[in-house]
Structure formats: C-alpha cells, structure tokens
Amino acid sequence: MTEDTLSAWRRAQAVCFSFDNTVTENDTLDLLAQHLGLGPEAAQVAEQAANGQLSTQDSLQRRLQLLNCSPQDILGFLDQHPPATRLAPGVEDLVAALQARGIVVYLASASSWELTAPIAQALNIPYAHVFADGMAWQETEAADGPRLVGFTRHEAASYASPQAEAVGKLRDMFPYQTLAFVGSGTTDLEAAQLAHGADIFIAYAGVVQHEAVVQGSDWSVRDFHEMARMLKKHKVACIGSGAWACAAVRIVAYNTLHNDPRDEFAKEVTMWVHEEEVNGRKLSEIINETHENVKYLPGVKLGDNVVATPDLLEAVSGADIIMVCVPHQFVHGICKQLQGHVSQDAIAVSLTKGMRVRPEGPQLISEMVRNYLRIDCSVLMGANIAQDIASEQLSEATIGYTILANAEVLKRVFETHYFYVTMVPDVAAAEMCGTLKNIVALSAGFVDGLAYGPNTKAAIMREGLQEMRQFCKALYPTVRDETFFESCGVADLIATCYGGRNRKVAEAYVKALMTDHPKTFDELEAELLHGQKLQGVLTSNEVQEVLRKRGWQDDYPLFTTTNRIVNGRLPPHAITAYRDCGIDGFDYPERADNPT
Ligand code: NAD
Numbered sequence: 001m002t003e004d005t006l007s008a009w010r011r012a013q014a015v016c017f018s019f020d021n022t023v024t025e026n027d028t029l030d031l032l033a034q035h036l037g038l039g040p041e042a043a044q045v046a047e048q049a050a051n052g053q054l055s056t057q058d059s060l061q062r063r064l065q066l067l068n069c070s071p072q073d074i075l076g077f078l079d080q081h082p083p084a085t086r087l088a089p090g091v092e093d094l095v096a097a098l099q100a101r102g103i104v105v106y107l108a109s110a111s112s113w114e115l116t117a118p119i120a121q122a123l124n125i126p127y128a129h130v131f132a133d134g135m136a137w138q139e140t141e142a143a144d145g146p147r148l149v150g151f152t153r154h155e156a157a158s159y160a161s162p163q164a165e166a167v168g169k170l171r172d173m174f175p176y177q178t179l180a181f182v183g184s185g186t187t188d189l190e191a192a193q194l195a196h197g198a199d200i201f202i203a204y205a206g207v208v209q210h211e212a213v214v215q216g217s218d219w220s221v222r223d224f225h226e227m228a229r230m231l232k233k234h235k236v237a238c239i240g241s242g243a244w245a246c247a248a249v250r251i252v253a254y255n256t257l258h259n260d261p262r263d264e265f266a267k268e269v270t271m272w273v274h275e276e277e278v279n280g281r282k283l284s285e286i287i288n289e290t291h292e293n294v295k296y297l298p299g300v301k302l303g304d305n306v307v308a309t310p311d312l313l314e315a316v317s318g319a320d321i322i323m324v325c326v327p328h329q330f331v332h333g334i335c336k337q338l339q340g341h342v343s344q345d346a347i348a349v350s351l352t353k354g355m356r357v358r359p360e361g362p363q364l365i366s367e368m369v370r371n372y373l374r375i376d377c378s379v380l381m382g383a384n385i386a387q388d389i390a391s392e393q394l395s396e397a398t399i400g401y402t403i404l405a406n407a408e409v410l411k412r413v414f415e416t417h418y419f420y421v422t423m424v425p426d427v428a429a430a431e432m433c434g435t436l437k438n439i440v441a442l443s444a445g446f447v448d449g450l451a452y453g454p455n456t457k458a459a460i461m462r463e464g465l466q467e468m469r470q471f472c473k474a475l476y477p478t479v480r481d482e483t484f485f486e487s488c489g490v491a492d493l494i495a496t497c498y499g500g501r502n503r504k505v506a507e508a509y510v511k512a513l514m515t516d517h518p519k520t521f522d523e524l525e526a527e528l529l530h531g532q533k534l535q536g537v538l539t540s541n542e543v544q545e546v547l548r549k550r551g552w553q554d555d556y557p558l559f560t561t562t563n564r565i566v567n568g569r570l571p572p573h574a575i576t577a578y579r580d581c582g583i584d585g586f587d588y589p590e591r592a593d594n595p596t
C-alpha cells in the first residue's frame, strides 16, 4: 500500500462495502443453493461470473432458474443462517470502528434486499444505507406459492449492478471528499472504477482471492483488523492546565490508555500550559518530569501519557479533539492565536464556564471557538469540582452538542466508571447554566458568610435557578427545560453553591467585612485560590452589562442584588432582601454602619 492510499483510507468520509464474499464469508446465493441442496451447480455459475466469463445479469438469471425457490425457502434459509454465521471475520469490529469515527458505512449487495437486510441490521448499518434490489416473484400453480424469478433491477436501470449504483449515487448525492470501496469480485472493481468512482478500491481477499481484482486494487487485505488498525486515531489536546483542566485531562489520559475498546484514540494527550515559574522552574517542565501540576492540582498524577507544552500551536498540531479549558477571559486571545492553525477535521469541546460580552451582545465561548477555528464545538458542563473528580469521587457531566456523532466520540473520551456523561442537543442552555451558576454561587457565599441556615440558602438557590432559566430563554429561545435538570443545570448549581471557589471567596469577603480589615475580591482570590481564577465576579459584571443594556435589571433581582454587593454598592445582608434591593432606584442605606 502506498502512502497516498493510506492517507486516503485515513481521510475517508464514507466506506461502501460490497456484500458477498466481503461482508459475508460466502456468496449468499451459493449458500442458498447449498441450503436447497443445489450447491455445486450454483457455485460453478458464480465462479464464471466472478471471473468475468458471465455477465452479472446472466449469472443471476441462471442461478435463479436453478434455485426455483419459494418465499418459504427464503424464510427457512434466513432462519438457519442468522447473521452471526454469515459475517466475515472482523467485519463487525471494522464497521464499528468506522462508525465510531463518524465515517458513514454503506452496503452494496447483488444478493437482494431480503438476504442483505438482516446483515445490515446486525452491523448497525441503517437500511437507507443499503443498495440492493428486491426479489421479484411470479405466481405459479405450485402448492408452496410463487417462485423467485429475478430481482427488481431491470434493463433500463442506469447502473449495471447494485455496487455500481451505490458508487454512482453516493457520488451524485453526497459531497464526500474521499469515498472508499471495499470488495472482492470483478463487479466490485468495475463499480469502484466508474468514471466518477471511488477514490480508493480495497480488495478484500480474506474469503476469495481473484488475481485481477487484487491487481486492480489500491490495497489488498486478507484481514479486516488490518484495515481497522490503519485507521486514524483521534489525538486529544487540551488548551489549559488549571485545576479542572488537569482533572479532566487525567480522565482522558486514562481512557486513551486503558479504556479504549475500539482503539480509536492516540495514547498521548497534549496539554497546553500557560507557562510560569514554580519554585524557580518552568511549570511545563515540572509537569513532564513529575506528571503532576504541582501548582494547580498538587498531589494528583495526571498520567505518564500527558505531554505538557507551553507552545500553543505545538499543542494543537495534529489534534483531532481540542478541549478548551481556560478561565473565560483568556479564551478570546487564545482563539485569535489558534485561527488557521487547527485541522479543519478536528472537533472542539469547551469546558470553560463563562461568556464574552461584546458591544453587539453576549457570545457563548463555544460560539467563539466555532467562529474562530471554523470547527464544531460542543460543551462539557456539570457538577465538576476539580479536586473531587481528581480523587475519583462519583460525578456526572452533560455534553451539550449540535452534532450528535461528535458528542458520541466525546462521551467515549470523557466517560469513566466514576464520571458519568449524558448528552443533550442544547449547547446554549448547558453552557449558560455553567456560566450563570457562578453568580448564584457568590449569592450563596454571602448567605454562608452571614451564617444563615439552609432555608435561606435554598431560597437563594431556587431564585438563582429561576433567573438562570429566564436569562437563558430570553437570549436563546430554543433552550429546553429538561436541560436544567441535567448535571449542567441544577446539579452544578448545588455543587458550586456548597463546594465551589466562588462560594468560598464570597463567604470570606463577608467575613472580612466584619473585621477591621475588609478585603477586595482580588485580594481574596490571590490569598485563597493560589493562582486559580475566580470567574463569578467577572461573570456577574458581564451579565449585568447585558441586563443594563437591555433594561432587564428589575427582572433579575437576585443577579442585580448580587452584582451590587460584589461592587460594594450594597452590603451583603441585602442578599436576603433581593426582591427589593434588585429593583432599580431602590433606596437602600448604602454601606451603613454595619457594612454587612
Ligand atoms: P484554574 O482557575 O485552576 O487556573 C487558572 C488557569 O489560568 C491556570 O492554568 C493558569 O495558568 C491560567 N492562566 C493564567 N493567566 C493566563 C493567561 N493570561 N492566559 C491563559 N491562561 C492563563 O483553572 P481551571 O479550574 O482549569 O478553570 C478553567 C475553566 O474551568 C474555568 O472556566 C472554570 O470556571 C471552569 N471549571 C472549573 C472547575 C474547578 O473545579 N476548578 C470545575 C468546572 C469548571
């Protein structure tokens, strides 16, 4: 096989398999003939056709005359020859591996729809992807009913065989840049070599080997596993190396190494590190040496197969799956640097919680990634406190997607025995939930700082969830209510309001106000988070700008009250009076004697 053929195989967007002696380890009509006790006679005719001595049509007619079979014969045959007994070795694995990569699989069969459909079903190939003629029956006087006299293909058919029809129609109907055809007979080779035919023809010689077909092929294989092994493996890269980025990369690195039954992922995972010095050494070097991010997720081994690099373009070079997990204020700058440098076949997934506010309005991080990198971007959101996931405590996440096939690959990248992943076709709600709950976490932190009990905290969280949903629906009317019940919705809200950094810093802010040494959020971020970033304050200001510009402040009293507390315009205990305090123009005695 040449480099060009290998490259085409790895680029293939669709693969069409011929049926007899390729997907099946028999010629189906021969097998039917054997079932009816007419094996040797039928095999002789089939051999003549395979060698090009008989036309496909002539051979078919001769065999059907020979078989002279009834519908009952066909049912009996299907009953005694279930798909598992007919499939060629390794074809199931190869088809699953192709489908796992989003490569569309088709079947082209000269042995009729009725005999092909059960095999298609066993291989999870939709019926719409099967090219085959139906059986044509003729009434007779026989007691067991009509006789099979032919297939529905007629003289006027524009293609000589179902295989040729498959190639021709796939070319006409779909803009596949690379189409591969896999077959074993002369008819298959002819189909692949149509004027506007397949880009590569792979001769499968595991059942029968026809020299002319092998000679005419780009690649000849005897084992489908070899074809699977040659498929491209998805390479994962992570942009970011903070606490959550590291905990997520640790799961991915484990999965690529130990939890990859379809062998679809490259073992090595690349991680971009915003370089800095830690104890006089470069952080990326420390990670590569110790396999640990000693600053952002100390004490946790990421995996020997994680390779850290401070070079952004090197990190995404050759990557097929790009995880984006940096504090949201840095994503725009990173996207600008990445523009034009990522593979257009890659897919992205954002783990970042936050949004961008531009003069023309808010922008989701996933939208920004999609616009700059020109690739699909899903999101992975959920109740995901980094340290808990790093210590393998059961957690869940939600993938919000627009392209299901991409979400399915991502689910296999991320899911493991302690990290359950669900998928929702609702990127906007999943991502906005992850963003907005950071504001409510600040509100919950104020409640904790003031030492109120669970009733108050629950009341604040309930109102927060309701404003989150209202805001999502106001900006993105297509969001689905169900999404708020996923991990990305109510579960993330609960986790963050009890165990997150925003809550922690907001509580500390209130407590500091009660002393002679009040502290700013910036001071507390530096003091308590050791380089990790607080997203809630920034998000609160960004969301408030949207509310202000649209005149919606009064409709979001909890968001508005929280923002005023964050900016020192209201004391923290105003949080319990959010219904009044969030109203514009409400005359609250600002920063009265008791600042809390
Ligand atoms: P982090 O807050 O732990 O660390 C901050 C990161 O920002 C560090 O890797 C630092 O190197 C990097 N950084 C600093 N300056 C930078 C710059 N100028 N450009 C680029 N990067 C810079 O990071 P994290 O926890 O991985 O958070 C990333 C995203 O994940 C955030 O949106 C956060 O809301 C979200 N998230 C975090 C958690 C969590 O538990 N930590 C959980 C779920 C989601």
Ligand code: 13P
Residues within 6 Å of the ligand: 353, 382, 383, 384, 385, 386, 438, 441, 492, 495, 496, 499, 500, 501, 502, 503, 535
């Ligand atoms: P904090 O940034 O408040 O820690 O929230 C983490 C998080 O998003 C958990 O899902």
